[in-house]
Each structure stands twice: as structure tokens, then as C-alpha cells.
Amino acid sequence: MAGAFPRHETSLEALRNRGRYRQLMPRDGHDFASNDYLGLAGDDVLRAAAIAAVARGVPVGAGGARLLRGNDAEHQLLEAEAAEFFATGAALFMGGGFNANQAIFSTLPQQGDLVLYDALIHASTHDGMRLGRADTRSFAHSDVEDAARVLKDWRAEGGEGQVWIAVEAVYSMDGDLAPLDALMALADATGAVLVVDEAHATGVFGNLGRGLAHDIAHRPNVLSLHTCGKALGASGALICGPSVLIETLINKARSFIYATAPSPLNAALVRAALYELRDNPARRDRAWEGISHAQDEAKRLCGLAGFQSQILPVVIGDDKRTMALASAMQARGYDIRGIRPPTVPRGTSRLRLSITLNTGAEVMTAMFEDLAREMETRT
Structure with a gap:
């Protein structure tokens, strides 16, 4: 028996098939997803x-x-x-x-x-x-x-x-x-x-x-x-x-x-x-130390360069591959989310890595090591 809102159900199913279905997820793993750049939210x-x-x-x-x-x-x-x-x-x-x-x-x-x-x-x-x-x-x-x-x-x-x-x-x-x-x-x-x-x-x-x-x-x-x-x-x-x-x-x-x-x-x-x-300008200084470290490790370990801020986009392109990579990184203990259209232009689905004071340098390095492995596996 069809549901009460068949057009909505069809639309949601189409999103699932295209790798664009969205759902709420709990906070879990090391923070590479929030915009809490100075770590103040829980401070x-x-x-x-x-x-x-x-x-x-x-x-x-x-x-x-x-x-x-x-x-x-x-x-x-x-x-x-x-x-x-x-x-x-x-x-x-x-x-x-x-x-x-x-x-x-x-x-x-x-x-x-x-x-x-x-x-x-x-x-x-x-x-x-x-x-x-x-x-x-x-x-x-x-x-x-x-x-x-x-x-x-x-x-x-x-x-x-x-x-x-x-x-x-x-x-x-x-x-x-x-x-x-x-x-x-x-x-x-x-x-x-x-x-x-x-x-x-x-x-x-x-x-x-x-x-x-x-x-x-x-x-x-x-x-x-x-x-x-x-x-x-x-x-x-x-x-x-x-x-x-x-x-x-x-x-x-x-x-x-x-x-x-x-x-x-x-x-x-x-x-x-x-x-x-x-x-307390030292808080911002610490944030930039972390941002610089993340940018350096992204280049050293993953060959990713050209970043200008605390937001490091890793453009994958394909929606489903992007979400599979995000899921793999989440399974490794990192809260990394996939971003798909219409939030970004078609064909530019990506991981959006956010660098905050909630995550230390050692974890950042480990994350980029794991990201390099996962990207190599999923090419």
C-alpha cells in the first residue's frame, strides 16, 4: 500500500539512489566537521x-x-x-x-x-x-x-x-x-x-x-x-x-x-x-598554529595544497564516492562529512575538513595519514 505522500517518498528515494540523501547523525569521533574554530562552544x-x-x-x-x-x-x-x-x-x-x-x-x-x-x-x-x-x-x-x-x-x-x-x-x-x-x-x-x-x-x-x-x-x-x-x-x-x-x-x-x-x-x-x-589573542594564535599544521600535513601526506583558511575542501567529484570516503573516515574515528549538491556545484562533491582547537596536531597528522590510505584505496 502506497504511503500518504507518494511524491515525497519518490523524491526521497531518488536522493538515495543518487547518493544525496541526508540524515541527522550524532556527534562522534574527532572534530573535523564543526565551525567551532576557536573551541569556545564547550569551553x-x-x-x-x-x-x-x-x-x-x-x-x-x-x-x-x-x-x-x-x-x-x-x-x-x-x-x-x-x-x-x-x-x-x-x-x-x-x-x-x-x-x-x-x-x-x-x-x-x-x-x-x-x-x-x-x-x-x-x-x-x-x-x-x-x-x-x-x-x-x-x-x-x-x-x-x-x-x-x-x-x-x-x-x-x-x-x-x-x-x-x-x-x-x-x-x-x-x-x-x-x-x-x-x-x-x-x-x-x-x-x-x-x-x-x-x-x-x-x-x-x-x-x-x-x-x-x-x-x-x-x-x-x-x-x-x-x-x-x-x-x-x-x-x-x-x-x-x-x-x-x-x-x-x-x-x-x-x-x-x-x-x-x-x-x-x-x-x-x-x-x-x-x-x-x-x-586573549593567544587563543587565535593557537588556532592558526593548528591551521598551519593541518595545511602542511595535507600537502605532505595527501598532496593537497592551495588552502587559504581553516576550511580545507577535498574535492572528490562523484556523490557516492564522496559519501563512501566520508563513511570510511568516520569508521576510523574522525567526524568528517561529505558535502554534495546543491550545497556545492554539481560534480564537485567533497569532504569539508574544518580545523578547530578541538583537535590536536597528532590527531590531525593521523587523520591525513588515514585519508591518504582511503583515497588510494578508492581511486
Whole structure:
């Protein structure tokens, strides 16, 4: 007897046959999968901050949207401290990076504007653009000349509105860095606003972990997004930029206005994480020691090179082979996940190796030795 939802069942079966079926898995093995780059998520620094916050009466829940009774002193303290730390006019705390990008791109670009976005931009940006009213066009990944060409063509076709250039500082699946200097020059030359998603740069790159765009974050034509659930070890996101843009989001962004506010307790944890970045730069130094060691061992043992960050993609290509390799590495005791389309372009399925302070140098070396064996076996 057929199930109640035959089309859904057929769709899921097709995913299984193509090696693209997804399922939840427990945490198990050495961490090569998380975005907890500074090892803060389970650290005593945040544990102590949580205990202290509860002791001083910080609520666990917000109880409502920020524009109702959900606006807590911890939210406002965090926003003030984040604006100072990231050197921007203002900051807005959101529940997560996904809905923060939805807020930005569904609200700030207006009808008649253009969102000019990198071809590998995050899915949340795409969802925000779909909800917005601006024109949207992509440019080849990290190709500033192509971005300039696309913008010029749009102007030649009659486009007259504001241009918003959307990029990631560190790309989440490739680990490469955006050419921010050249993009900033293009924005300045064309009157555009540069929107930089610092999700995978915050805490790892820039002075005191302030991100790749820190030197330009104060500019009136720059907006930056710092997620709090990766290197900062908590959850949520901080949109940082000119006060007029932050006020516009407060007044018009539906994913802010109609959402229950993030937990005030979580805001207290993000504050503590920012203090840790400011007061303990040695943590970031240790993270980079691990990243450099992993990059060196990847080259020495597996012939893999060209990495620029803590994200090391091992492109396999075939979906099923990628997942078989991931399963083999998991069986050896490493939490390594396979990434398949549509998260990455078709034909580029990969292992995404994430280097964090949760994993020591000896384990990294052993992992690359085992990866070399498994890759040789499965060629």
C-alpha cells in the first residue's frame, strides 16, 4: 500500500539512489566537521559566563519580539559593545546568520536597485534576494573584473538604483578569501555598497579576530555580518554597519520585527566571547598554529595544497564516492562529512575538513595519514 505522500517518498528515494540523501547523525569521533574554530562552544570561558549571567538574573528566554517586551538589557549591551569592537556605527543582534541575511537582502535593497552577488554566495543570501524587490545578478566567483562588467551592463540596460555587492569574506565550502581590496575599490568607483558576510572569518581573521573586512568596516558604504555560532561558540548573528541601515532593519525587516528575540542569556555568552577575542589573542594564535599544521600535513601526506583558511575542501567529484570516503573516515574515528549538491556545484562533491582547537596536531597528522590510505584505496 502506497504511503500518504507518494511524491515525497519518490523524491526521497531518488536522493538515495543518487547518493544525496541526508540524515541527522550524532556527534562522534574527532572534530573535523564543526565551525567551532576557536573551541569556545564547550569551553569553560562560556560555561563560566553562563553561570555568572544566570546568577545576576539574566533571563533564559526573551518572552517576545524585540519591539514588544523581548528587548533585554543584554541585547542592547551586546549591540553597543559589538559596534565598538567591530568599529561600526551600530549593530543589530539577530537569532542566526540565515535569518540575518534574509533580513538584509529582503529589506535594504529597494525596487530598482541591484544586488550583485558572488556566484558562490550562501543560500541564505539567495533566500533573502527572493523575498526582496531588487534586481539580482551574479558574477563569477571572486572575479572583480566580471563583477564590474555585469554592473556596467546593468547600467547600460537602464538600471539606475543603488548597487549592493554581496560577498563572503571566507567562503564556507571552498575556504578561499574574497578579494576585498579590489571589491572595495569597485564599490567606491561605482557608488555601490559592499555587504560582507564574515561568518567564517570572525574570530579567525583580522586584528583580534575582527574579520577580514575590519579595516573597512567603518566605511559608510560597508555592511558586515558576524555570525555568533561559529568561532564565537554561541549562536545568533550581528549585523554591523551605518546606523541608518540598522534602524531601517529594525523598522522594516520582517524576520526581525516578527521573530521572538534571541535569548538574553545567549546575548551574554556572545558578549563573553567578544571579551575573549579582545583579551586573549593567544587563543587565535593557537588556532592558526593548528591551521598551519593541518595545511602542511595535507600537502605532505595527501598532496593537497592551495588552502587559504581553516576550511580545507577535498574535492572528490562523484556523490557516492564522496559519501563512501566520508563513511570510511568516520569508521576510523574522525567526524568528517561529505558535502554534495546543491550545497556545492554539481560534480564537485567533497569532504569539508574544518580545523578547530578541538583537535590536536597528532590527531590531525593521523587523520591525513588515514585519508591518504582511503583515497588510494578508492581511486
